[in-house]
Amino acid sequence: MRLLRRCMLVAAIGLLSACNSGVPEPASTEIPGTGLRVTLVRVATDPFLSRHNLAMTIERAGGCTQTVDLFPDTGHTSRRNVYVTAKAQIYVVGQFDARVIDVRQCSITLSEFRHLDREVIFVGSFDENAEEHWGFVSAAERPERPFEKR
Numbered sequence: 001m002r003l004l005r006r007c008m009l010v011a012a013i014g015l016l017s018a019c020n021s022g023v024p025e026p027a028s029t030e031i032p033g034t035g036l037r038v039t040l041v042r043v044a045t046d047p048f049l050s051r052h053n054l055a056m057t058i059e060r061a062g063g064c065t066q067t068v069d070l071f072p073d074t075g076h077t078s079r080r081n082v083y084v085t086a087k088a089q090i091y092v093v094g095q096f097d098a099r100v101i102d103v104r105q106c107s108i109t110l111s112e113f114r115h116l117d118r119e120v121i122f123v124g125s126f127d128e129n130a131e132e133h134w135g136f137v138s139a140a141e142r143p144e145r146p147f148e149k150r
Helices: 002-017
Strands: 025-031 036-044 052-060 064-073 080-085 089-093 098-102 107-111 120-128 134-138
Touching: 025 080, 025 120, 025 134, 036 089, 064 107, 089 120
Parallel strands: none
Antiparallel strands: 025 036, 036 052, 052 064, 080 089, 080 120, 089 098, 098 107, 120 134
């Protein structure tokens, strides 16, 4: 009987640690040479499955702040790759959506993938690390990862 209780307790603790809490998980980075900080906040929408809402905020010294909701994570699709273009734009590209940040105008727009420049510099990714913690991983820490075809 004691062994059964102990096994049930261990199983319950394991189950609880695997649950998503619904607490906002912010991750930020400064984009070199732009004076712009990009923050992505991920919030779990399901206690057991990899489902998250995502919001992006850009901030620049001098009062520029913009926030938009991104396409939600419907199953391991939270990662967003960040790129810089020669036209002083920043791309935040996900599995299903692409946002263009105009640094000069302090604006964020949704773009079709086919309208994005191909000559870009990879800055890093907003993604989970090996321990499944949300954060920003720079290009110096990890090379660019392509999105899986689904």
